[in-house]
Amino acid sequence: MADVAHLVSQAREGNPRAVARLISLVEGAAPELREVMATLAPLSGSAHVIGITGSPGVGKSTSTSALVTAYRQRGKRVGVLAVDPSSPFSGGALLGDRVRMGEHASDPGVYIRSMATRGHLGGLAWSAPQAIRVLDAAGCDVVLVETVGVGQSEVEIAAQADTSVVLLAPGMGDGIQAAKAGILEIGDVFVVNKADRDGADATARELNHMLGLGEARGPGDWRPPIVKTVAARGEGTDEVVEALEKHRAWMEEHGVLAERRLKRAAQEVETIAVTALRERIADLHGDKRLGALAERVAGGSLDAYSAADELVEGLTGEK
Amino acid sequence: MADVAHLVSQAREGNPRAVARLISLVEGAAPELREVMATLAPLSGSAHVIGITGSPGVGKSTSTSALVTAYRQRGKRVGVLAVDPSSPFSGGALLGDRVRMGEHASDPGVYIRSMATRGHLGGLAWSAPQAIRVLDAAGCDVVLVETVGVGQSEVEIAAQADTSVVLLAPGMGDGIQAAKAGILEIGDVFVVNKADRDGADATARELNHMLGLGEARGPGDWRPPIVKTVAARGEGTDEVVEALEKHRAWMEEHGVLAERRLKRAAQEVETIAVTALRERIADLHGDKRLGALAERVAGGSLDAYSAADELVEGLTGEK
The missing domain is CATH 3.40.50.300 (P-loop containing nucleotide triphosphate hydrolases)
Known part of the structure; x- marks a missing residue:
């Protein structure tokens, strides 16, 4: 794992390698992505x-x-x-x-x-x-x-x-x-x-x-x-x-700059949220929870809608 | 709202109109859909x-x-x-x-x-x-x-x-x-x-x-x-x-019947869950919570990933 705080401080001092490394981290959706974004938020x-x-x-x-x-x-x-x-x-x-x-x-x-x-x-x-x-x-x-x-x-x-x-x-x-x-x-x-x-x-x-x-x-x-x-x-x-x-x-x-940036931020948040939900949908196949819920539905102790509710909550409640 | 318990009991007594009405309710995604499915689960x-x-x-x-x-x-x-x-x-x-x-x-x-x-x-x-x-x-x-x-x-x-x-x-x-x-x-x-x-x-x-x-x-x-x-x-x-x-x-x-029905139940639950998540994604536009989160992102007090997490949790925590 990269030392994000150190990289950010080097980037702000004008170190081109640190800048390049940070872009690679965010571009490649590295594990450090969230830490990088949280660190950069107040600086941009x-x-x-x-x-x-x-x-x-x-x-x-x-x-x-x-x-x-x-x-x-x-x-x-x-x-x-x-x-x-x-x-x-x-x-x-x-x-x-x-x-x-x-x-x-x-x-x-x-x-x-x-x-x-x-x-x-x-x-x-x-x-x-x-x-x-x-x-x-x-x-x-x-x-x-x-x-x-x-x-x-x-x-x-x-x-x-x-x-x-x-x-x-x-x-x-x-x-x-x-x-x-x-x-x-x-x-x-x-x-x-x-x-x-x-x-x-x-x-x-x-x-x-x-x-x-x-x-x-x-x-x-x-x-x-x-x-x-x-x-x-x-x-x-x-x-x-x-x-x-x-x-x-x-x-x-x-006030157009603030307005545009607000719209941009909304779009960015939406894109990330949609991507996260899509990934979770794709992960549904082979999900163990789905198997356990399906058993209850097949056995008649749970209906498919309540099972889907549980699945969606399970998928989205966790990190 | 239809009286679901009454309809189900009539359907089980062989009343064709009650059967037809129940199918219409589930086919048209009526508000009673969930109640119908919960009532039918142990009966099928x-x-x-x-x-x-x-x-x-x-x-x-x-x-x-x-x-x-x-x-x-x-x-x-x-x-x-x-x-x-x-x-x-x-x-x-x-x-x-x-x-x-x-x-x-x-x-x-x-x-x-x-x-x-x-x-x-x-x-x-x-x-x-x-x-x-x-x-x-x-x-x-x-x-x-x-x-x-x-x-x-x-x-x-x-x-x-x-x-x-x-x-x-x-x-x-x-x-x-x-x-x-x-x-x-x-x-x-x-x-x-x-x-x-x-x-x-x-x-x-x-x-x-x-x-x-x-x-x-x-x-x-x-x-x-x-x-x-x-x-x-x-x-x-x-x-x-x-x-x-x-x-x-x-x-x-x-044991193939149980296996097939389990697979069928899993597919059914997945389909309903995916539909629910897709609906929520489509609802993202114009969501008030998105606007509030975007303001914090644009202002630098929150990063876009954390905002997306909050949005996804907000969308999926509710019914």
């Missing part, structure tokens, strides 16, 4: 959690890397959680994914973590919030959560993040795709990357039009900005950071 | 529960009807549960399904019940055992459970029955189909119906060959007999009854 909540999402090919990793550079220039500590179920780097992911973000690998103010989701019980929805909490408690001012794919994973990430960035690129028909995927509703900041290519202005206009088609906004409402970038050259990244900080300030001013 | 267990299954067109209803006649001639009281999700008679099913089994409709020693399964929470696996118990407690010596369809429903019925009859008919390629569907493993008695048609002997031979391909049997093992019938003329039905009674005697001699 200060990081700005930013989700970065978009279709393959829009430049998510490049944009994430550019954002890391921009935040580092501002003296912020940054955590990156790259959630990519199809990545060859996932699974045995190491702290410091040199292949993807080489320039930050030796920066002690940056933690980079690839996270596998395949085959995990509960998947991303289950393990990502725990990893975010580790990075938050370890002193990151900003946690960037990068997801690949469309649909469900975007929605899940939006639920984990304080602020959601949706990335598009010109000439990919992304505008319409985004609308279909319901991505417009989750974006707090939109970025049209590869803005030096033909069609960038058209994509931005189309996006602007579609955003305007939504409900009428009141004076205090957030109007998602559209920022054009060329992430590979770092162009526009400062504007993205500016938009992200404005969004955070707006959320704090209007 | 004496009926021989026989499952009758086979592909559409093999003559299941005709065969069931012929079996009813044969058992009535022996002075037995018979319950019939026709589980047919696609039947137009299901749903608002009445006691005495005149369209299908007209000749038995006015016989006070026969209860016939069609049962709908569509849309029911838990389906057949949930409601059939309860209905069987009602017929059993009402004094039926034999309960015939007829199912339509192939695959899952056959397997479920096999789990509910003491003895499983698998029906085939010549010229339908049933032999091979049966092998594919795993039906050979659940059959305790095989019936080749429509034996006056071409190919009946070939079907029986093919079946006999396939049954022989299974594991070697010991001297005390049950070798499923193959009986040829023309159910529409009542030919061979006595032989089927004989095979069923031999199977029951064999089961009692070798």
Whole structure:
């Protein structure tokens, strides 16, 4: 068993190995998981959690890397959680994914973590919030959560993040795709990357039009900005950071940050509870108590409903 | 609320309306369901529960009807549960399904019940055992459970029955189909119906060959007999009854009946418990306790795992 208190104290002192070890513990549902989470609970909540999402090919990793550079220039500590179920780097992911973000690998103010989701019980929805909490408690001012794919994973990430960035690129028909995927509703900041290519202005206009088609906004409402970038050259990244900080300030001013975090916590608790109940259901087969109850039902001394009540109470009353 | 004790006592005196009412109560998951089941528990267990299954067109209803006649001639009281999700008679099913089994409709020693399964929470696996118990407690010596369809429903019925009859008919390629569907493993008695048609002997031979391909049997093992019938003329039905009674005697001699009923009871309890837990999971959304716990998690005074524990305990500690 790992010494959790020691690991947490080392992580808070900036030891990258301790951070990596803690994420491994929560990701792998180690026996220490509960102790880690209980220890981290009062230490987290200060990081700005930013989700970065978009279709393959829009430049998510490049944009994430550019954002890391921009935040580092501002003296912020940054955590990156790259959630990519199809990545060859996932699974045995190491702290410091040199292949993807080489320039930050030796920066002690940056933690980079690839996270596998395949085959995990509960998947991303289950393990990502725990990893975010580790990075938050370890002193990151900003946690960037990068997801690949469309649909469900975007929605899940939006639920984990304080602020959601949706990335598009010109000439990919992304505008319409985004609308279909319901991505417009989750974006707090939109970025049209590869803005030096033909069609960038058209994509931005189309996006602007579609955003305007939504409900009428009141004076205090957030109007998602559209920022054009060329992430590979770092162009526009400062504007993205500016938009992200404005969004955070707006959320704090209007109580939205607390509201989102409350919703996120509810979702997290629910996911864990559902997973626990599902595991118990799966364990019903071969349960000795079930056998004893079945004998009484078969013998007529107990009815099946009362037996089921006893089983459910027995399953859930224990740890 | 129905007076359950009165209904049960009427049902045991042979009142068909009381039997019908009790089945309706358990089938519809009425508020009285638990009281009904608790009252019936010590009263059931004496009926021989026989499952009758086979592909559409093999003559299941005709065969069931012929079996009813044969058992009535022996002075037995018979319950019939026709589980047919696609039947137009299901749903608002009445006691005495005149369209299908007209000749038995006015016989006070026969209860016939069609049962709908569509849309029911838990389906057949949930409601059939309860209905069987009602017929059993009402004094039926034999309960015939007829199912339509192939695959899952056959397997479920096999789990509910003491003895499983698998029906085939010549010229339908049933032999091979049966092998594919795993039906050979659940059959305790095989019936080749429509034996006056071409190919009946070939079907029986093919079946006999396939049954022989299974594991070697010991001297005390049950070798499923193959009986040829023309159910529409009542030919061979006595032989089927004989095979069923031999199977029951064999089961009692070798402790198999008790074993099967124990397995059935375990399955029933498990199904009810799983249904109850699933309902509670679905209720998690909008739960007030979840909101209160989420506030503590968002505020850092509680970790998500401990919150989930509290939620699960709260959900399952109550009725």
